[in-house]
Amino acid sequence: MSNSSSPARGLEGVVAASTRLSDVRGDIGKLIYCGYDIDELAGKATYEEVVHLLHHDRLPNATELAELKDALASFRDLPQAVTEMICSFPKVAPPMHVIRTAVSALGCFDTTADDDSMYAQRRKALRLVAQIPVITAYFHRYRMGLPLLGPDRSLGEAANFLYMLNGEKPSAETEGTMDVCYVLHAEHGMNASTFAARVTVATLSDMYSAITSAIGALKGPLHGGANEGVIKMLLEIGTLDQVDAYIDDALAQKKKIMGIGHRVYKVLDPRAPHLQRMAQVLSAKLGDPKWIQMSERIAELMLAKKQLNANVDFYSATVYHSLGIPTDLFTPIFAIARTAGWTANVLEQLTDNRLIRPQSQYTGPVGLKFVPLESR
Ligand SMILES: CC(C)(COP(=O)(O)OP(=O)(O)OC[C@H]1O[C@@H](n2cnc3c(N)ncnc32)[C@H](O)[C@@H]1OP(=O)(O)O)[C@@H](O)C(=O)NCCC(=O)NCCS
Known part of the structure; x- marks a missing residue:
C-alpha cells in the first residue's frame, strides 16, 4: 500500500474506487461480473x-x-x-x-x-x-x-x-x-x-x-496491445522445436513475453482456460495444431521458469488468428x-462522482534561483 514517503509504483495495491461491476480476485484466480x-x-x-x-x-x-x-x-x-x-x-x-x-x-x-x-x-x-x-x-x-x-x-x-x-x-x-x-x-x-x-x-x-x-x-x-504481440512472437518463433531456445534467449535478454503475467492475478487468469479450450477446438478443426502447441509450450515454460501464468491475451491471439482475423x-x-x-x-x-485527483511525490531540487536567458 502507498504511504506519503513511498508511493506505490504503478499504483499497485491502491484501491481507487468502489464498484458493483466486477471483482478481480488475483489471489484465487476468480473474476466476477455483478x-x-x-x-x-x-x-x-x-x-x-x-x-x-x-x-x-x-x-x-x-x-x-x-x-x-x-x-x-x-x-x-x-x-x-x-x-x-x-x-x-x-x-x-x-x-x-x-x-x-x-x-x-x-x-x-x-x-x-x-x-x-x-x-x-x-x-x-x-x-x-x-x-x-x-x-x-x-x-x-x-x-x-x-x-x-x-x-x-x-x-x-x-x-x-x-x-x-x-x-x-x-x-x-x-x-x-x-x-x-x-x-x-x-x-x-x-x-x-x-x-x-x-x-x-x-x-x-x-x-x-x-x-x-x-x-x-x-x-x-x-495492456490490450499484448494480444497482437503474442501472434507476432509465434510467427517469429515459427515452429514448435524453436520455442525453448526462443524463450531462454528472451528471458536472458530480460524481454517480456507478451500474454504472460498479470498485475493482479498471481494464479491463472480465469479467462485463459476458456480461451485455451476454444483455441484447441479451432486448431483441431483447421487441422493446424502448431499455434496452440507452441502457445501451450510457452505457457508451460513461463510457469516453470518464472512462475508466471498466461493472461487473457495469450490464447485469445490464437483464437482470433485461427478465425482468420488480421493481427x-x-x-x-x-x-x-x-x-x-x-x-x-x-x-x-x-x-456517485468525486474528482479523481491523486498527488505526486516531488523528487526534484528546491530553491533554485532564476538566471536570465542571456546568462544561461
Ligand atoms: C502485465 C504486466 C504489465 C504486469 O506488470 P507488473 O505488475 O508491473 O509486473 P512487472 O513488470 O514489475 O514484473 C514483475 C517481474 O516479473 C517479470 N515479468 C512480468 N511479466 C513478464 C513477462 N510477460 N515476461 C517475462 N517476465 C515478466 C518482470 O520482468 C519482473 O521480474 P523481475 O522482478 O525479475 O524484474 C507484465 O506482466 C507484462 O508486461 N506482461 C506482458 C504484457 C501483457 O501480456 N499484458 C497484458 C496484461 S492482461
Whole structure:
C-alpha cells in the first residue's frame, strides 16, 4: 500500500474506487461480473446479456433483452461525415488510432454529447457499444479496397461485426466463439483503460472523451496491445522445436513475453482456460495444431521458469488468428468488447462522482534561483 514517503509504483495495491461491476480476485484466480463468476457466464450468457448486466446490475428478462438488441441494432449507423473521415485516413494507419479518433469525432456529431441526464448517458453508452464495431469494420474494408457493408439489423453484435468485416454471415459456431470472447473481455476491475475512462469522466467531461481516453490506454502493449504481440512472437518463433531456445534467449535478454503475467492475478487468469479450450477446438478443426502447441509450450515454460501464468491475451491471439482475423484487429476486438465495461464504469462513476485527483511525490531540487536567458 502507498504511504506519503513511498508511493506505490504503478499504483499497485491502491484501491481507487468502489464498484458493483466486477471483482478481480488475483489471489484465487476468480473474476466476477455483478455477482456472477465468469465461469457461470462464459458460454451461457450472450454478450448482449452481459451488456445489460453491466449497465443495469442484473441479467435482462426476454423483453428487456429484445429491447436492448433492437436498440443496439438501431444505433449502429454512423454519421456520414464520420464514415467519410474513416475513409480518408491513410490505409496504413494502425486501426487503434483510427478507432480512437473516430470515437472522439462521434462526440462532435452527437447533439446530446454534453447532456448529463442519465437517460442520455445510457443512450450514449449503448451507441458506443453499437458503433465501435462498425468503425472497425468500415476502416478494415476501406483499407483493403473493399466496398463498405452496412450493418445487418437481424444479427447480434458478434455476428454483425464478423459479417461487416468479412462480407459473409459467420457460422453459428464462429459467432458463438466470438461471442464468448466478447463476454470474457467485457469488464475487468480497475484496469488501466477503465481507470483512464473514470478519471476523464470524473471531471464531468463527457462519455465520448472518457471512451477516447480508454481506447488510448488500451492500445499499449502492456495492456490490450499484448494480444497482437503474442501472434507476432509465434510467427517469429515459427515452429514448435524453436520455442525453448526462443524463450531462454528472451528471458536472458530480460524481454517480456507478451500474454504472460498479470498485475493482479498471481494464479491463472480465469479467462485463459476458456480461451485455451476454444483455441484447441479451432486448431483441431483447421487441422493446424502448431499455434496452440507452441502457445501451450510457452505457457508451460513461463510457469516453470518464472512462475508466471498466461493472461487473457495469450490464447485469445490464437483464437482470433485461427478465425482468420488480421493481427492488427485483435486489440480493436478487445476495445469493442470492453466498451461494455468502460461505459458501465462511466455510468457508475457518475452516480456517485468525486474528482479523481491523486498527488505526486516531488523528487526534484528546491530553491533554485532564476538566471536570465542571456546568462544561461
Ligand atoms: C502485465 C504486466 C504489465 C504486469 O506488470 P507488473 O505488475 O508491473 O509486473 P512487472 O513488470 O514489475 O514484473 C514483475 C517481474 O516479473 C517479470 N515479468 C512480468 N511479466 C513478464 C513477462 N510477460 N515476461 C517475462 N517476465 C515478466 C518482470 O520482468 C519482473 O521480474 P523481475 O522482478 O525479475 O524484474 C507484465 O506482466 C507484462 O508486461 N506482461 C506482458 C504484457 C501483457 O501480456 N499484458 C497484458 C496484461 S492482461
